[in-house]
Amino acid sequence: MAILRFKALETVNNRKPISLDFPKERVTSYFGMYVFDKKKMNEFLSPEVYKALIRTIETNQKLDPSLAESVALAMKNWSISLGATHYTHWFQPLTGATAEKHDAFFDIDGDLVLESFKGSALVQQEPDASSFPNGGIRNTFEARGYTAWDPTSPAFIMDTQGGKTLCIPTVFVSYTGEALDNKTPLLKALNLIDEAATHVVQYFDKDVKRVIATLGPEQEYFLVDSALYNSRPDLVMSNRTVFGHAPARGQQLEDHYFASIPPRVQAFMMDFEMEAWKLGIPIRTRHNEVAPAQFECAPTFTEVNLAVDQNSLLMDIMERVAEKHDLRVLLHEKPFAGINGSGKHNNWSMGTDNGKNLLSPGKKPKENLQFLTFFINTIKAVHEYADLLRASIASAGNDHRLGANEAPPAIISVFIGSQLTELLESLEKNSDVIEKGDNLYLKLGIDKLPEILLDNTDRNRTSPFAFTGNKFEFRAVGSSANISAPMVVLNTIVAQQLKYFKSEVDSELDKGTKKEVAIINILRRYIKESKTILFEGNGYSQEWVEEATKRGLSNITTTPPALKSYLSKKARSLFVDNGIFNERELEARTEIYFDDYVKKVQIESRVIGDLALNHIIPTALNYQNRLIINAKGLKDLNLGEDSYKVSLDTIKEISERLTIIKTKVEEMVEARKVANNLDHSDARAEAYCEKVKPFFDTIRYHVDKLELLVDDEDWPLPKYREILFLR
Secondary structure, three states: OHHHHHHHHHHHHOOOOOOOOOOOOOHHHHOOOOEOOHHHHHHHOOHHHHHHHHHHHHHOOOOOHHHHHHHHHHHHHHHHHOOEEEEEEEEOEOOOOOEOOEEEOOEEEOOEEEOOOOHHHHHEEOOEOOOOOOOOOOOOOOOEEEEEEOOOOOOEEEEEOOEEEEEEEEEEEEOOOOEOEOHHHHHHHHHHHHHHHHHHHOOOOOOOOOEEEEEEEOEEEEEEEHHHHHOOHHHHHHOOOOOOOOOOOOOOOOOOOOOOOOHHHHHHHHHHHHHHHHOOOOEEEEEEOOOOOEEEEEEOOEEHHHHHHHHHHHHHHHHHHHHHOOEEEEOOOOOOOOOOOOEOOEEEEEEEOOOOEOOOOOOOHHHHHHHHHHHHHHHHHHHHOHHHHHHHOOOHHHHHHOOOOOOOOOOOOEEOOHHHHHHHHHHHHOOOEEEEOOEEEEOOOHHHHHHHHHHOOOOOOOOOEEEOOOOEEEOOOEOOOOOHHHHHHHHHHHHHHHHHHHHHHHHHHHOOOOHHHHHHHHHHHHHHHHHHHEOOOOOOOHHHHHHHHHHOOOOOOOHHHHHHHHHOHHHHHHHHHOOOOOHHHHHHHHHHHHHHHHHHHHHHHHHHHHHHHHHHHHHHHHHHHHHHHHHHHHHHOOOOHHHOHHHHHHHHHHHHHHHHHHHHHHHHHHHHHHHHOOOOHHHHHHHHHHHHOHHHHHHHHHHHHHHHHOOOOOOOOOOHHHHHHOO
């Protein structure tokens, strides 16, 4: 292994940025060239079919089956004109990744070979469902599952070295109709918030017919050389370094953030951005992040469903393009100990079909009251369902990240800034409503809201859920996550809260209360009921942990107890009553999450045992044997005990640490066996969390100490200083 390490280092030192052939045209000329967007639809479809398809997309209605053949023919002709030879239903099973099965655009009719793509193949296919996570919904021998076209997310062409493939975004359901994917509940949640928010916004603007939840997911990631990556079995197996002593220089100089982008990295960034632009993914931002070897990209806002699809596609593109540059993208939330982890900040808002951002104030007091309505209801929703939001971002990887090195803490709170906090406090206490003509004014100065937000530019990097001017930023989402899960929860809880708000307002209107007065009085009560969730200070401090406990806020630091929130009575009522999940789907999905946690911790445990027993211990013993020979030689020279004291002390320390490592690995293996024999997935997850995982830090501590003792030329694993700083 040491030989492999030094060969890898030699390879890295000889790397050069690869030359790229970038399009000579402007980005605007090829942006979306591989997307079957409205422009292509209009070109390849008849006017009647085009209008019907657009109506289907904009109203979330089912496509008339009679139109499917025309749409399929248009998609086939368009994609073949660009060189596509195959098509696939592209879906997002509960593995966290995407899935696809390719079929060729041809059929055999007697002696004729024909290009073929039928409407039935567009609308529905039947992939094998037995091998995907199903949480007990399917038996192993029951293979049938269905993918069904989602026309609200446009088809696209994936261009790889294997050729071009038409990809059709789809949902994935079992034979009996239960959702087996991330997209199906997301579409239901988005329909729910559309309906609930539209009903509320019509208090202020009767012309609004639709509300669209929007999302801009920032993507953080690490980038390491492929040779170094391949020399670290832990990175290959678990995407995380289970061992590695902190380098003398990490991120403490704060010199990496926004610094000049290394040439190889910039070539990679430009390459994957170009591929993303061709697929209509609006990547606009790239920069160095805080930790060495950490970077970020971010798109502009778009509709949530499309943003989720594009982020999943983006992760695939990044990993594929990185290989071309002899690099590896690490999307794990905490691939390196002691420095920043990676998140996926979800910038979320709501907009109307006439272009109004509901989380942005306007020029008139009435528009500002509309803003406060959606702003306060969102805060109330987070307060009511904080534990469910925490569950939505729970994972084995995110457990390593939350609360460490600028990641948000596990305590869910909302940051809105000092000035908005003062405004809400004034609104809560002020009872005087002053009317002038058609406008509504409060003594607190509701008409000054735009100016308040203009000056309220500070951020709180320790907040998991922060208001940032015209959107909420859900910062606790992990970098490797499929963002459907947190978006399902966030949109559902806000929709539920808006439904409750409307029922309360309507009740007051039935009593003869003036609409604006009813809204303000209800918002005042919501502010009072939700104020415990608001926090402006340092989320990392012990004082906040103590204060949060006093406020009754949960501090759920690990995944197994967090996931139990999905099965609470409150969560069941939320999801089932709103038609997002039925009882069976909810239980199955939670079962999958528990099982995923177990598998990932189990893999890490096995990697730790393998590296410790097969790599670290033999290396340390070999070095120790050389020290023993050295000590004996010095002793034979009769130079005195001081001459070989360093060797003896080192020999002793190596023995002590090796004994602890071997003992703890054996105990960890036994704990794993016990956990594996438990009957229920939640019990197995708890056992892995409480009985197996605690061995990780102990074993790591002693291995990392050996890294400082054993001769550098013998150490088998590339070190942090090499992985993080050699590009």
